[in-house]
Amino acid sequence: MGLLDKFRRMNNRVCPWWLCHSFDNPLRRLFHEPERLLAPYVKTGMTAVDIGCGMGYFTIGLARLAGPEGKVIAVDLQQKMLDALARRARRAGLADRIVLHRCRKNSLGVDGPADFVLVFWMAHEVPDKSRFFREIAALLKPGGRMLLAEPKFHVAKKSFTRTLAACGEAGFRIVKEPAIFLSRAALLERD
Numbered sequence: 576m577g578l579l580d581k582f583r584r585m586n587n588r589v590c591p592w593w594l595c596h597s598f599d600n601p602l603r604r605l606f607h608e609p610e611r612l613l614a615p616y617v618k619t620g621m622t623a624v625d626i627g628c629g630m631g632y633f634t635i636g637l638a639r640l641a642g643p644e645g646k647v648i649a650v651d652l653q654q655k656m657l658d659a660l661a662r663r664a665r666r667a668g669l670a671d672r673i674v675l676h677r678c679r680k681n682s683l684g685v686d687g688p689a690d691f692v693l694v695f696w697m698a699h700e701v702p703d704k705s706r707f708f709r710e711i712a713a714l715l716k717p718g719g720r721m722l723l724a725e726p727k728f729h730v731a732k733k734s735f736t737r738t739l740a741a742c743g744e745a746g747f748r749i750v751k752e753p754a755i756f757l758s759r760a761a762l763l764e765r766d
């Protein structure tokens with residue numbers, strides 16, 4: 576296997592649960608403040624889906640923004656991530672607004688309709704992006720939005736452009752490219 580293939584494989588590898596603390600920690604709030612970052616997109620009563628939620632760094636903020644009438648479906652491949660999120664949600668008194676869903680690598684298996692989907696620092700771990708974004712488009716309401724953010728230190732501009740092309744083929748159009756620290760990001764809307 577060539578060096579490039581090894582790098583690609585590393586890039587597509589699912590983030591192990593123990594690595595999560597390296598980016599899911601109180602310091603991160605200095606540059607990714609969940610509620611401030613997501614408030615323009617999530618309003619009271621909405622259904623939001625946090626795909627690749629990890630230990631729930633953004634899920635808790637989404638649940639606060641969705642309010643008691645709304646809900647958040649938190650989706651991850653790894654049970655350990657969902658277990659950590661369940662503890663966090665209980666501590667925050669928000670467990671009743673958060674539905675935990677363990678998905679499979681190539682199938683989200685989430686029922687819509689949803690108003691908003693967050694795909695933060697995880698799409699590079701998904702092997703079949705075309706299928707992934709088609710599934711997200713199918714669970715969003717028409718006009719529903721997705722915020723996609725990829726880590727700059729991990730995902731090259733060219734690769735992000737390819738990911739955006741997969742979004743376009745799935746029926747999304749780019750609304751804007753918000754500035755998010757350390758990230759390549761796009762806000763997309765479903766047809």
Ligand SMILES: C[S@@+](CC[C@H](N)C(=O)[O-])C[C@H]1O[C@@H](n2cnc3c(N)ncnc32)[C@H](O)[C@@H]1O
Nearest residue numbers: 590627628629632651652653680695696697700
């Ligand atoms: C780098 S972490 C990001 C977690 C969180 N979004 C954040 O920003 O703190 C990526 C997460 O995506 C999950 N993941 C990877 N591939 C996935 C897939 N195909 N479907 C759902 N979750 C996936 C991993 O298990 C991991 O929890």
